[in-house]
Amino acid sequence: MILIKELSKQFGATRVLDHLSLEAPSGQRIALVGSNGAGKTSLFRSLLGEYSYHGSISIDGLDPRRDRARLLRMIGFVPQIAPRLETPTGAFIRYVAEVSGASVEEIEGVAKSLGLDVAAVRNRAFVRLSGGMKQKLLIALALGRPTGLLILDEPTANLDPAARAVFYDLLAARGRHTAMIISSHRIDEIAPLVDRVVELDRGRIVLDDTVTDAGALGSSFLVEVETNRVEASFARAAGEWGLTQFEGHRWRGAIAGPDRLRFLGFVARHAGLLSGVELREADRESVNADTLSA
Amino acid sequence: MLLAPPNPTSVLFEPSPVSGFAATFRLEIAQALRARWFWAYAAVFFALVGLLLVFGLTESRVLGFTGLSRTLVAYIQLAMAILPIFVLVTTVRSLAGDREAGVYEYVLGLPVGLGAWYAGRFFARYVLAAAPVVGALASALAYGAVRAVAIPWAELGFDIGILLAMILAFVGLGFFIASVARSVDLAQTAAFLLWLVLILGLDLVLLGVLIRDRMPVEGVVAIALLNPLQVFRIGSMILFDPQLVLLGSTAYAVFDVFGRAGFLIWSLAYPLALGAGSAYAGFRAFRRGDLL
Numbered sequence: 001m002i003l004i005k006e007l008s009k010q011f012g013a014t015r016v017l018d019h020l021s022l023e024a025p026s027g028q029r030i031a032l033v034g035s036n037g038a039g040k041t042s043l044f045r046s047l048l049g050e051y052s053y054h055g056s057i058s059i060d061g062l063d064p065r066r067d068r069a070r071l072l073r074m075i076g077f078v079p080q081i082a083p084r085l086e087t088p089t090g091a092f093i094r095y096v097a098e099v100s101g102a103s104v105e106e107i108e109g110v111a112k113s114l115g116l117d118v119a120a121v122r123n124r125a126f127v128r129l130s131g132g133m134k135q136k137l138l139i140a141l142a143l144g145r146p147t148g149l150l151i152l153d154e155p156t157a158n159l160d161p162a163a164r165a166v167f168y169d170l171l172a173a174r175g176r177h178t179a180m181i182i183s184s185h186r187i188d189e190i191a192p193l194v195d196r197v198v199e200l201d202r203g204r205i206v207l208d209d210t211v212t213d214a215g216a217l218g219s220s221f222l223v224e225v226e227t228n229r230v231e232a233s234f235a236r237a238a239g240e241w242g243l244t245q246f247e248g249h250r251w252r253g254a255i256a257g258p259d260r261l262r263f264l265g266f267v268a269r270h271a272g273l274l275s276g277v278e279l280r281e282a283d284r285e286s287v288n289a290d291t292l293s294a
Numbered sequence: 295m296l297l298a299p300p301n302p303t304s305v306l307f308e309p310s311p312v313s314g315f316a317a318t319f320r321l322e323i324a325q326a327l328r329a330r331w332f333w334a335y336a337a338v339f340f341a342l343v344g345l346l347l348v349f350g351l352t353e354s355r356v357l358g359f360t361g362l363s364r365t366l367v368a369y370i371q372l373a374m375a376i377l378p379i380f381v382l383v384t385t386v387r388s389l390a391g392d393r394e395a396g397v398y399e400y401v402l403g404l405p406v407g408l409g410a411w412y413a414g415r416f417f418a419r420y421v422l423a424a425a426p427v428v429g430a431l432a433s434a435l436a437y438g439a440v441r442a443v444a445i446p447w448a449e450l451g452f453d454i455g456i457l458l459a460m461i462l463a464f465v466g467l468g469f470f471i472a473s474v475a476r477s478v479d480l481a482q483t484a485a486f487l488l489w490l491v492l493i494l495g496l497d498l499v500l501l502g503v504l505i506r507d508r509m510p511v512e513g514v515v516a517i518a519l520l521n522p523l524q525v526f527r528i529g530s531m532i533l534f535d536p537q538l539v540l541l542g543s544t545a546y547a548v549f550d551v552f553g554r555a556g557f558l559i560w561s562l563a564y565p566l567a568l569g570a571g572s573a574y575a576g577f578r579a580f581r582r583g584d585l586l
Contacts, residue, residue: 048403050585072405073309079403084395091324098317099406101309125328138400151403 001026002047002149002179007055009042009203016042017053018203024196026060026148027176031190031211032183034200040183041080043200044151047181048077059149073100076142080153080183082126082134089129089137090122096141107144110170111137114163131158143170150180156190161241161263165256168193192258219257219281225267226250226276234270241266249275254282314406318414326422331384336426338380342372343430347437362438363446363534369434370453370530373427374523377457378464379489381423385468386481389415393586394478402585412469412577420465424458431457449533452558456529459565463522466569466576473576495521515547522565529561 002024009017017039024030032040045051049064049071057064062071085092097104108118116136121129129137135158142150150171156164171180171193184190187197191211199207227234227249235245241263243253255263260279267277326332346365392398401411431454438445467488475481495517504514518524532554552560 045399045584045586050399050402052583069314069405069407072403075403075405077400077403079396079400081396083397083400085325085397085400086328087321087325088328091321095317095321096404099309099314099404101405 001058001060003056003058005056007043007046007053007057009039009046009051009053016203017046019055020200020203020205022198022205022208024179024181027179028196029180029194030182031187031194031197032181032200033185033187033190033197034183035185037202038200039203040200041153042203044077044153044181044183047151048072048075074148076145076147076150078135078138078142078150078152078155080157082131082138085126087126088123089118089126092126093118093137093141096145100145102145107140110144111140113170114140114166115160116140132160132163135159136163139167139170143174148178150174150178150182152180152182154184155182161255161259164259164262165242168256168258190258192261220254221257221260221263221279222252222254222282223263224250224252224276224278225274227270227273228275229273231270231273234273237266237270257281309405311407311410314410315414315417318406318411319418322415322418323422326418331388332422335380335384335423336429338376339373339426339430340433342369342376343434347434362434362443363449365434365438366431366446366450366453367530367534369431370457373457374460374526374530377423377427377461378492378523379486381461381464382468382471382485382489383482385419385423385465386472386475386485387478388419389469389472390475390478390481393476398586408581408585409577412580416465416469416573419468420462423461423465427457427461428454452533453530456526456561456565459562459569460522460526462569463565463572464569466572470572470576470579473580492521492523496523496527511547515551518547519551519560519564522568525561525564528557532557532561 002022004020004022007017007020008015016037020039020043032043034040042051046053046057047059047064049068052065059071060074062074064071087095093104093107096102097107111118114136116133118137121133126134126137135155139155142152156167159167180194182190182193187199191197195211197207197209197211198205223243225238225243230249238245238251238253241253241255243251245251264279267274343365346368402408431450435445435450437443468485471484471488472481475484504517518528536554549557
């Protein structure tokens with residue numbers, strides 16, 4: 001359970017968190033939205049004990065400043081910007097596993113499910129990995145650990161559709177054992193992942209609402225798209241979404257439920273090509289069967 | 295196929311401060327071994343020893359020093375010129391740079407105790423700074439052994455001791471500066487200014503001016519004895535030149551205050567205390583406010 005009371009943080013004359021209060025029961029998934037400078041990152045850093053602050057924060061009765069190491073053992077964190085670490089990737093994974101009592105194999109397993117083969121980059125400096133690889137590894141380091149709270153700062157910004165789908169499934173697999181706070185500039189990106197939305201503006205909560213969404217974590221959609229001609233750029237993008245071409249101008253596949261707004265955005269960008277679009281929710285078995293038959 | 299999520303209550307083992315320290319120590323070493331600064335730093339000291347041997351200083355007689363003693367004296371004097379600024383700048387650049395590169399934000403969000411993390415980095419930096427210096431000296435010894443040159447063991451042991459003490463002093467001062475100054479630019483400027491002040495305090499002319507301007511001799515001596523560079527300089531000469539004739543009047547005052555044995559102890563203990571104290575003060579400053 002997270003209990004924040006009258007949290008304030010100031011840098012010089014600028015107040016980045018302004019008497020912010022928030023209560024979240026265990027297992028709740030919160031979307032934290034707001035424009036640049038709204039206070040999202042400052043709130044995260046306060047929760048992680050990295051900032052001193054006025055007011056109080058309690059997570060399962062622990063104070064982020066006083067009980068730092070004990071509390072951080074329960075928290076998995078994915079930063080918005082990957083650290084520029086010169087450390088070899090393998091050594092970095094070992095370090096995180098060692099200080100958090102986790103298993104290297106578990107972390108590498110999550111990375112593999114996201115499409116990152118750690119063995120191939122083990123000796124490469126973390127900073128030399130591509131943006132997507134870094135993001136996958138940071139997610140694996142957070143989800144491959146035994147945590148009760150995930151703090152995710154723009155976690156899907158650099159992920160391809162396939163990795164995003166796995167990421168959503170990994171979050172869904174955690175069920176209600178793990179609370180999450182996920183930040184984004186755009187509510188449509190993360191609304192399907194959460195059951196509560198909190199919007200910040202200049203360090204204050206300006207919206208606090210619950211979300212009921214059919215396209216929640218773990219759901220999938222079968223999609224079928226028909227185009228009036230073959231266009232190389234569309235074919236490439238459709239391939240990235242995992243769609244398979246059949247019967248000439250038709251494409252078929254499955255997408256993760258939380259990704260459907262993003263998928264509709266992709267379709268909308270090719271509106272001039274389209275002659276038909278179908279999107280329907282399906283259970284996991286039918287998705288697998290459909291994908292295999294395609 | 296997706297993995298089942300790790301059970302939040304089932305860690306494989308309970309991480310301790312010691313394991314956090316050891317993991318951070320290893321990570322810092324692994325990172326530095328891939329960095330160019332470390333190999334450049336190591337190359338400088340090995341090149342120094344190589345040049346001293348190539349130019350035949352083991353066979354020359356300069357100011358009464360011969361053999362490996364001569365090489366050792368020259369190496370120590372050159373180390374004093376290079377080591378402090380190199381250690382200060384690389385330490386503050388690395389620490390303050392990590393803060394700006396988002397490394398602190400991520401690593402300090404992991405469940406490693408602040409003390410274990412800070413100490414792990416401190417000792418790793420110390421080992422990284424000391425290893426090439428001692429390694430280069432060891433290679434000179436190996437050369438001396440092969441050429442059957444007499445090895446001045448007592449002087450060598452003591453000089454390695456004061457070298458290690460001086461390195462600790464500057465690593466500690468670097469950690470203090472990096473903890474207090476929050477940006478790379480500010481930290482580098484502060485490190486450079488500190489080095490300049492210490493170099494100025496080393497200048498016997500400056501000390502002479504202070505005496506001429508009627509500053510009490512005790513004050514001048516105190517300035518000299520609180521300057522780790524001056525302490526190192528006198529300490530490095532004291533075994534080779536027991537009367538310190540090469541250092542002039544400041545050295546005579548030193549003998550009045552400490553005596554020879556007392557100064558030998560001071561030249562080891564003071565830099566160690568200065569380094570440890572600076573590092574601890576840096577840790578207090580670091581822990582007190584925002585960590586980023």
